[in-house]
Structures are given as structure tokens and as C-alpha cells.
Amino acid sequence: MSAEEKASKQQAVLVTGASSGFGEATASLLAQRGYRVFGTGRAPDRNRAWGYEMLPLDVRSDDSVRACVQGLMERTGRLDVLINNAGYELAGAVEETSISEARDQFETNFFGAARMVKAALPVMRKQKGGRILLVSSLAGLISVPFHGFYSASKHALEGYAEALRHEVKGFNISVSLIEPGFFRTNLARAARNSIETVSEYAGMRERALKAFVRAVQAGEDPGLVASLILTVVGSRSPRLRYRVGKDAKRLPRIKALVPEAAFEAGVRRNFHLDGQEGI
Numbered sequence: 001m002s003a004e005e006k007a008s009k010q011q012a013v014l015v016t017g018a019s020s021g022f023g024e025a026t027a028s029l030l031a032q033r034g035y036r037v038f039g040t041g042r043a044p045d046r047n048r049a050w051g052y053e054m055l056p057l058d059v060r061s062d063d064s065v066r067a068c069v070q071g072l073m074e075r076t077g078r079l080d081v082l083i084n085n086a087g088y089e090l091a092g093a094v095e096e097t098s099i100s101e102a103r104d105q106f107e108t109n110f111f112g113a114a115r116m117v118k119a120a121l122p123v124m125r126k127q128k129g130g131r132i133l134l135v136s137s138l139a140g141l142i143s144v145p146f147h148g149f150y151s152a153s154k155h156a157l158e159g160y161a162e163a164l165r166h167e168v169k170g171f172n173i174s175v176s177l178i179e180p181g182f183f184r185t186n187l188a189r190a191a192r193n194s195i196e197t198v199s200e201y202a203g204m205r206e207r208a209l210k211a212f213v214r215a216v217q218a219g220e221d222p223g224l225v226a227s228l229i230l231t232v233v234g235s236r237s238p239r240l241r242y243r244v245g246k247d248a249k250r251l252p253r254i255k256a257l258v259p260e261a262a263f264e265a266g267v268r269r270n271f272h273l274d275g276q277e278g279i
């Protein structure tokens with residue numbers, strides 16, 4: 001066993017949303033590399049061999065978060081790495097989305113992560129160190145049409161993490177954002193759509209959502225995100241932001257370089273907002 005593997009063996013890692021997609025790929029990879037990994041799901045299949053310990057967790061509930069961190073502490077006595085990954089995609093025009101649907105989106109994607117951080121920080125401060133990773137998105141840097149509240153929840157994570165990083169640096173706790181582009185996971189299959197529809201958006205919505213689903217289905221392998229997370233977890237001084245996947249690396253650079261109107265025209269073209277299909 002290498003020195004790195006020996007060191008990692010003592011580290012306890014909690015990965016939220018490890019029943020599928022990035023969470024599952026990450027929890028599996030870290031467990032293979034010798035970390036003591038706890039994954040979570042809202043109703044994890046008890047009959048399945050996950051390759052890591054599975055704890056029940058619904059990030060929308062204070063009680064569930066408390067019970068999850070307590071359960072982990074009873075088993076390990078420490079929490080070295082928290083990977084906030086749980087999330088879902090809410091689709092629909094902003095006008096079509098009810099405030100209650102928008103709140104639900106934030107309750108999972110933003111407050112869910114904030115709840116986990118609040119539960120983990122006292123433990124990490126006491127331990128005099130820890131690592132917090134937040135799975136944001138390319139949508140946290142560039143908003144996606146017909147995903148206004150999903151994009152807003154990821155932009156919120158970006159702003160929150162930047163402030164948090166300053167606050168906990170002195171406690172030897174690092175905060176990093178993982179910003180994936182499009183990847184083949186269950187994200188689009190598990191997506192929720194706003195219940196209300198406004199007919200004037202119908203054609204545009206359909207074309208934009210088709211383009212989004214196509215991009216996720218044709219996306220890259222989630223193992224790439226897991227490998228990046230493995231590197232961040234093992235890094236001596238993790239950075240604030242990590243972009244992963246070709247679109248996440250390319251598009252923010254283009255956005256910074258080209259005039260705003262040209263970039264907007266590109267987004268409209270890619271999501272076929274003005275009627276054209278087939279790019």
C-alpha cells in the first residue's frame with residue numbers, strides 16, 4: 001500500500017447524492033482508492049452492494065441532515081471531506097415556474113448544500129481541518145434558457161462558496177467549486193418540469209429542452225468528474241474553482257472574450273430559441 005493510500009485510509013468522506021451519476025462515480029472511485037466513503041441517497045437500495053457505506057439523506061430536511069452527520073460521526077468519529085453533490089434539474093420558462101417550484105429547486109440545490117455545510121463545519125473546526133466540495137455547474141457561470149431557477153441555484157452556490165472559502169480558510173478548511181459541463185447521468189431523466197405551461201412559450205421551450213437533453217445524453221463520462229474530485233480531495237491546497245468537461249472549459253472563456261451580443265446570439269442559436277433546429 002502506497003503512503004498516499006495509507007493516508008487516505010484514515011480519511012472519512014461524505015458524498016451526497018451517491019445513488020447515481022457523479023455521486024456514485026465519485027464515491028466508488030474514492031472507496032477504491034482507500035478512503036472511507038459514505039454515500040447518501042433518499043431511499044438507498046439496501047440489497048445492493050454499493051462499494052461504500054450508504055446512509056439515508058434528504059438534504060431538504062434539517063432532521064435528516066443532522067441524523068446523517070451524527071450517524072457518520074458514530075461510525076468514524078471524524079469527517080474530513082464533504083462533497084455536496086445532491087441536486088436536480090428544474091425545467092420550464094421562468095414565467096411558467098411557480099414560486100413554490102422555484103423554492104423547491106433552491107431547497108435541494110442550494111439550501112441542501114448549505115444545510116450540509118452548517119452540520120459539517122463544527123466537526124471540521126474541532127478537527128482543525130477539512131475539505132468542502134460543492135458540485136456547481138457550467139449553468140452556475142452561464143445561465144441556460146428554460147432552466148432559469150436551476151441556473152440561479154447554481155449561481156447562488158458560486159457566490160456562497162466564494163465567501164465561505166474566505167471565512168473558513170483560517171481553520172484549515174478548504175472550499176472548492178466543481179463546475180461540470182454536460183455529462184451522461186440521470187440528470188435529464190430525473191428532471192422536473194414546471195406544472196404550469198404558457199402556450200406562447202411552447203415551441204421555444206420544446207426546442208430548448210430537446211437541445212438540453214441531447215447535450216446531457218451526448219455528454220461526457222461522469223468518471224471524468226470523479227477523477228477530478230479525487231485529485232481535488234488529494235490536493236495540498238485546493239483551488240476555488242475547477243471546470244470539467246470540454247464545454248465548461250471552452251464556453252466561459254468565449255463568454256469573457258467576445259462581445260455580449262455575440263455570445264447571446266450563440267446561446268440563442270444553440271438552444272434554437274429563434275426557430276432553427278439542427279446545430
Ligand SMILES: NC(=O)c1ccc[n+]([C@@H]2O[C@H](COP(=O)([O-])OP(=O)(O)OC[C@H]3O[C@@H](n4cnc5c(N)ncnc54)[C@H](OP(=O)(O)O)[C@@H]3O)[C@@H](O)[C@H]2O)c1
Pocket residue numbers: 016017018019020021022023040041042043044057058059060085086087088089108112135136137138179180181182183184185186187188190216219
Ligand atoms: N449531469 C450533468 O451534465 C451535470 C452538469 C453540471 C452539474 N451537474 C450537477 O451534478 C450533481 C449530480 O447530478 P447528476 O448529474 O449526477 O444527476 P443524477 O444522476 O440525477 O444524480 C442526482 C443525485 O442527487 C440525489 N438527490 C436528489 N435530490 C435529493 C435530495 N433532496 N436529497 C438528497 N439527495 C438528493 C439523487 O439521489 P436520490 O434520488 O437517490 O435521493 C442522486 O443520487 C447535481 O447537483 C447536478 O446539478 C450535473
